[in-house]
Amino acid sequence: MADGGQDLRAWDRAQLLALFDPATGALDRRVLSDEALYQLELERIFARGWNFMCHDSQIPEPGDYFISYIGEDQVIVVRDEEGGVNVLLNTCRHRGNALCRAEQGRAKSFVCSYHGWNYALDGRLIGVPGLKTFYHNDIDRSRLGLARARAENYLGFWFATLATDAPALRDYLGDVGRTGLGMICANGEVEVVDGVQKNVISCNWKIAVDNLFDWYHVPYSHASANTAGFLDIAAIQHPQSQMVMLGEYGHAIGGPGIPRERQDQIDAMSDEERAAASRAAPPNSPRIRPRAARDLMGPVGVRSEGHPNIFPNLWITLGGLQMCLRLPRGPSKTELWWFTFVPKGAPPALRRAMIAQANHVFGPAGILEQDDGENWSQSTRSARGFSSRGLGQYIGMGLGHDQAVAGEDGEHYIESAVGEHGQRWLYRAWTEWMAARDWTELKANHTPPPTGPV
Ligand code: FES
Ligand SMILES: [Fe+2]
Numbered sequence: 137m138a139d140g141g142q143d144l145r146a147w148d149r150a151q152l153l154a155l156f157d158p159a160t161g162a163l164d165r166r167v168l169s170d171e172a173l174y175q176l177e178l179e180r181i182f183a184r185g186w187n188f189m190c191h192d193s194q195i196p197e198p199g200d201y202f203i204s205y206i207g208e209d210q211v212i213v214v215r216d217e218e219g220g221v222n223v224l225l226n227t228c229r230h231r232g233n234a235l236c237r238a239e240q241g242r243a244k245s246f247v248c249s250y251h252g253w254n255y256a257l258d259g260r261l262i263g264v265p266g267l268k269t270f271y272h273n274d275i276d277r278s279r280l281g282l283a284r285a286r287a288e289n290y291l292g293f294w295f296a297t298l299a300t301d302a303p304a305l306r307d308y309l310g311d312v313g314r315t316g317l318g319m320i321c322a323n324g325e326v327e328v329v330d331g332v333q334k335n336v337i338s339c340n341w342k343i344a345v346d347n348l349f350d351w352y353h354v355p356y357s358h359a360s361a362n363t364a365g366f367l368d369i370a371a372i373q374h375p376q377s378q379m380v381m382l383g384e385y386g387h388a389i390g391g392p393g394i395p396r397e398r399q400d401q402i403d404a405m406s407d408e409e410r411a412a413a414s415r416a417a418p419p420n421s422p423r424i425r426p427r428a429a430r431d432l433m434g435p436v437g438v439r440s441e442g443h444p445n446i447f448p449n450l451w452i453t454l455g456g457l458q459m460c461l462r463l464p465r466g467p468s469k470t471e472l473w474w475f476t477f478v479p480k481g482a483p484p485a486l487r488r489a490m491i492a493q494a495n496h497v498f499g500p501a502g503i504l505e506q507d508d509g510e511n512w513s514q515s516t517r518s519a520r521g522f523s524s525r526g527l528g529q530y531i532g533m534g535l536g537h538d539q540a541v542a543g544e545d546g547e548h549y550i551e552s553a554v555g556e557h558g559q560r561w562l563y564r565a566w567t568e569w570m571a572a573r574d575w576t577e578l579k580a581n582h583t584p585p586p587t588g589p590v
Contacts, residue, residue, distance in 0.1 A: 147172060152571040156563040161532030161556065163563055168340040168519035173570070174467040181448050181569050182207030183298040184578075185385075186308050188450045188461060189213045189223060191475070192292035193327035199242045199257060205463050206298055211285060212236050212246065213294060216257040223285040223296040224259045235282075239332075246282075255282050291317050291432075301575040309446065311434055311547050312383025316444030318432030320456035322425045325480040329491055333474040335500040339512035340519070341449055341462045341470040342566065347508055348443040348451045349390035349558025351378060352533065357507045366496075366503055368420070373554060379440055380557045381549045382540065382585040385578075386565025390558035391442020391454060393551060399439050403430075422455055436543040445558075447565060458494050468516050474499040531556045531563065540586045548585035557590060 155164040155173075167173060183206060190202040190213050201214035203226065210226040212235070226234050233250040236243070245262065246255045254263030259282035267273060285296040288305035295305050302308065309317070320326055337344065347353070354369060361367045372392050379393025394402070402410065402424055410424040417424075422441050430438045444452045449462040456477065463471040476494040478487050498505045518524040534555025540548050550557050564583060572578035 147176065147570075149571045152176075153567050155570075156560075156567050158560055158564045161530055161535055161560060163529040163531055165519040165525040165528060167563070167566070168343060168516055169467050169525055171467055174464070176570055177464065178207040180572070181566070182464065183209070184302065184569070184575065185299075185448055186288075186295040186297045186302065186305050186446075188446070188459070189287070189294040189296050191294070191326075191328045191477075192289065193480070194240065195221065197242065199244060200240075201236065201243060202240045203236060203238070204296075205461075206285060206296060207464060209298070210234065211296065212282075213287070213296070214243070214257050220258075221287050221289070221294055222258050223287040223294075224255075224282040225285070227283070228253055229261065229280040229282065259284055290314065291321055293317050293320075299575060303575070303579075308385065310383045310385070310387060311437070311545065312381050312387040312389055312444065313446045315381065315433045315437030315440065315547075316387070316389060316446055316450075316452045318429070318434075318437065319440070319444060319452055320459070320477050322429035322432055322438075322456060323423065323479065324426075326477040327480045329476040329478055329487075329494075333476075333499045334471060336465065336469060336471050337509045337512060338468055339470050339509070339516040340467055341464045342562070343512045343515050344462045344470050344472065344508075345445055345449055345451065346559045346562050347512065348445055349380070349388060349562065350556070351391055351554045352556070353508075353511070357511060358504055360507070361503050364503070366420070368418075375553045376551065378554055379436075379442065379549055379551050380555070380561075381436065381440065381547060382557070382561050383548075384585060385582060386447030386562055386569070387445065388447075388558045388561045389437070389440050389442050389444040391440070394439040394441060396439070434543070434545050434547055436545070436547040436549050445562070447562075448569075453498060457490060458498060460498065468520065470512075472499075531559050534590075535560070536589060538590050540588060540590045542587050548587060550590060 155167050187206045189204045194202050195215045198215055198217045201212050204211055204213055212224045212226045214222050216222055226236055228235055228248040230251060230253050233248050235246040235248050252265040253261060256262045261277040261280045285298050287294060287296045290305055290309060351373060354373060358367060362369045377392050381389040407426045410426060414423045425438060441454055443454055451460045459475045461473040465471050476491060478490050495501050496503060534552060534557060538550050538552040540550050542548055568582045569578060572581055
């Protein structure tokens with residue numbers, strides 16, 4: 137029996153598109169529990185999309201590697217002798233053993249622990265024990281190198297895809313994805329803190345993703361954080377506080393936005409004045425970004441104080457202090473990987489303070505994620521029940537009440553009260569990715585970011 141207790145039947149295009157209705161906000165709960173849909177996600181979403189691997193600072197020298205995933209395919213992200221970065225499937229071409237067991241490190245080559253085949257940092261098969269004796273020199277090593285993914289980086293963030301026909305990373309990210317990564321670098325160059333925090337939650341990966349657009353749950357789910365003085369809910373959730381940016385292929389940013397009038401005042405300030413105003417602000421207030429941030433985030437993006445998600449599963453937390461991968465581990469299980477970024481060469485006291493802040497907000501010890509994880513698990517569990525999965529979910533908040541407008545650089549955004557525009561955009565994109573057989577179909581049939589009533 138499949139994880140979700142349902143048949144492993146094939147889904148056709150019309151059925152896939154019907155799983156979410158953007159006109160009503162009705163979501164079929166099988167999206168969160170069906171094993172056949174999950175297998176199709178691995179193929180049509182994870183293998184096809186650009187997946188975040190790691191940051192340049194994690195693999196600075198030749199031989200440095202970091203183990204990551206494209207869906208459930210484990211990969212070695214490794215810098216070679218020439219300084220290039222290779223993303224290699226971590227599976228030996230002999231009998232499939234994993235080549236690299238450590239989560240990160242430095243290697244001269246990768247030797248399989250089963251029979252000793254040896255692979256260079258670029259994946260070439262360079263050593264086969266018994267080449268003459270047992271194989272009689274009758275083996276074509278050039279055809280048995282490690283399988284490779286395409287790898288590209290933007291601002292030092294490495295991504296990989298298994299789709300040869302995927303657009304270039306920069307085009308895939310579009311303005312919203314680039315704004316998201318720009319948010320991390322808005323205050324200058326960054327590096328990853330050693331030690332990616334990893335934990336598993338019994339939830340479907342999309343529940344964890346859609347929650348980052350959800351600012352409706354904050355006062356209720358996180359009431360204790362408000363009571364403890366950790367959050368000022370009144371300040372972040374007043375009416376018309378929200379700015380949602382919608383990007384191509386399902387990327388989106390949701391959460392508080394800086395009103396245009398306030399941004400006009402900020403634009404008139406020097407970097408010194410911005411730094412002084414940030415120091416004078418109450419604790420936990422978002423830092424005012426320097427002038428250079430506008431180049432990285434665009435004129436609309438720079439007003440965002442929300443959460444970007446780079447489709448499918450890369451969340452950048454507000455302020456760009458952390459990012460979190462929601463890695464699928466079956467329809468009902470998600471592995472969360474937390475990366476913390478600090479300014480390159482930050483003084484020890486600042487570095488410590490930023491790490492403490494990161495540890496206390498999100499991640500396995502974070503005060504917020506402890507609340508969230510419980511809700512995600514229960515929403516996922518109920519999607520497996522025979523009767524409850526037939527009920528659907530209602531994602532209709534704000535539907536038909538707001539306007540999407542185009543910014544001066546072509547960004548598409550909605551300024552409104554708290555709503556569910558980001559969640560609808562995610563599930564709409566998900567159905568379109570799932571229904572398309574290849575990138576040609578996806579490019580032709582995906583919904584472009586809208587202008588007008590939403
Ligand atoms: S499985 Fe790797 S050498 Fe045999
Ligand atoms: Fe939350």
